[in-house]
Amino acid sequence: MGKIKWLLLIICSCFVVLSGGRELKVKHKDHLPIYNHTLATILVEYASAVYMSDLTELFTWTCSRCDDLTKGFEIIELVVDIQHCLQGFVGVAKDINAIVIAFRGTQEHSIQNWIEDLFWKQLDLNYPDMPDAMVHHGFYYAYHNTTIRPAILTAVKRAEKFYGTMNIMVTGHSMGGAMAAFCGLDLAVNHRAQNVQVMTFGQPRIGNAAFASRYKKLVPNTIRVTNEHDIVPHYPPYYRHFSQKTYHHFAREVWLYSTGLGSLVYKVEKVCDGSGEDPSCSNSVTGNSISDHLAYYGVELCGETSRSCKIIMDPRIMDYGITDFRGNLVLSRDPAVPLLKLNTQLDNDRNPL
Numbered sequence: 001m002g003k004i005k006w007l008l009l010i011i012c013s014c015f016v017v018l019s020g021g022r023e024l025k026v027k028h029k030d031h032l033p034i035y036n037h038t039l040a041t042i043l044v045e046y047a048s049a050v051y052m053s054d055l056t057e058l059f060t061w062t063c064s065r066c067d068d069l070t071k072g073f074e075i076i077e078l079v080v081d082i083q084h085c086l087q088g089f090v091g092v093a094k095d096i097n098a099i100v101i102a103f104r105g106t107q108e109h110s111i112q113n114w115i116e117d118l119f120w121k122q123l124d125l126n127y128p129d130m131p132d133a134m135v136h137h138g139f140y141y142a143y144h145n146t147t148i149r150p151a152i153l154t155a156v157k158r159a160e161k162f163y164g165t166m167n168i169m170v171t172g173h174s175m176g177g178a179m180a181a182f183c184g185l186d187l188a189v190n191h192r193a194q195n196v197q198v199m200t201f202g203q204p205r206i207g208n209a210a211f212a213s214r215y216k217k218l219v220p221n222t223i224r225v226t227n228e229h230d231i232v233p234h235y236p237p238y239y240r241h242f243s244q245k246t247y248h249h250f251a252r253e254v255w256l257y258s259t260g261l262g263s264l265v266y267k268v269e270k271v272c273d274g275s276g277e278d279p280s281c282s283n284s285v286t287g288n289s290i291s292d293h294l295a296y297y298g299v300e301l302c303g304e305t306s307r308s309c310k311i312i313m314d315p316r317i318m319d320y321g322i323t324d325f326r327g328n329l330v331l332s333r334d335p336a337v338p339l340l341k342l343n344t345q346l347d348n349d350r351n352p353l
């Protein structure tokens with residue numbers, strides 16, 4: 001059956017429900033996290049850096065995107081799930097007193113195909129121990145059922161052991177945002193972390209209304225940034241008149257958009273309501289732009305070249321790495337060994353005197 005037919009079916013059903021009247025909403029209290037623009041511009045750079053495919057540069061934090069506001073960051077662990085084409089890292093940013101965890105967005109298909117597929121994702125998994133909470137299994141498993149989760153959790157433990165308790169900031173773009181949300185939730189629920197903040201960029205919907213409302217209680221310090229007409233936050237679709245049955249975003253959205261005319265155009269960062277589906281935020285426009293998906297705060301959010309899962313690596317960095325039999329890779333560093341030393345070591349190795 002064509003997508004158009006399917007859409008018509010949904011639209012027709014909407015009218016039936018409309019005439020039936022009552023709209024259900026996720027209950028919300030409006031106290032929640034304060035949006036911090038400065039922090040957003042820092043975290044978006046981490047979400048961008050995690051796309052880098054040169055693992056040596058990424059691990060030693062010398063990549064072209066590892067400069068600017070993230071200077072001085074120390075990676076503790078870099079995990080590459082080759083099998084599922086996923087990438088993430090954990091490190092310590094002393095300037096913001098935080099452990100930063102970042103997840104890469106999708107790399108394997110063309111972004112168009114990936115977005116088209118997104119439309120059809122089913123709510124097909126019960127989130128464990130959360131009555132009525134449904135999520136999409138693909139997003140859930142990307143974090144929970146790959147080499148990503150164990151690597152991330154042990155690195156967080158290692159960082160906390162060395163640095164003491166710090167804030168934990170979890171970030172990611174697109175599919176990486178979905179993984180960041182599951183990670184933040186995992187840390188709050190299973191790791192009993194009190195100090196978790198999640199900030200995602202251009203994240204798709206990942207669960208239903210029951211999930212969104214539980215999520216919000218468990219990880220209240222969450223900001224979900226959307227940009228202009230970015231198509232991805234509109235998918236999988238939400239239908240206001242089936243708000244309990246369909247996908248439902250969690251709060252709190254911050255919508256970036258431009259307003260004004262001619263030379264008077266300026267950017268607005270709108271902090272949205274606590275519902276997750278504020279009709280006056282990105283829901284007020286059509287999600288029809290891929291380019292709005294690929295840059296947030298002027299920072300590029302995609303791989304440098306062709307979208308592939310290829311990695312580039314100086315073989316000597318494997319002193320820090322372990323691979324499993326599927327080729328999945330974890331690079332780990334002892335926080336007690338300064339990064340500077342690591343860089344010099346590699347440089348010396350590269351250009352022996």
Ligand SMILES: *[C@@H]1O[C@H](CO)[C@@H](O)[C@H](O)[C@H]1NC(C)=O
Binds near residue numbers: 036037038039096
């Ligand atoms: C916003 O975040 C930055 C970076 O973490 C921090 O220095 C600043 O104090 C924060 N501002 C507020 C108002 O919390």
Ligand SMILES: *[C@@H]1O[C@H](CO)[C@@H](O)[C@H](O)[C@H]1NC(C)=O
Binds near residue numbers: 141146
């Ligand atoms: C979890 O991952 C394993 C190994 O990749 C796979 O065999 C298993 O089917 C996955 N579980 C689910 C429920 O998909």
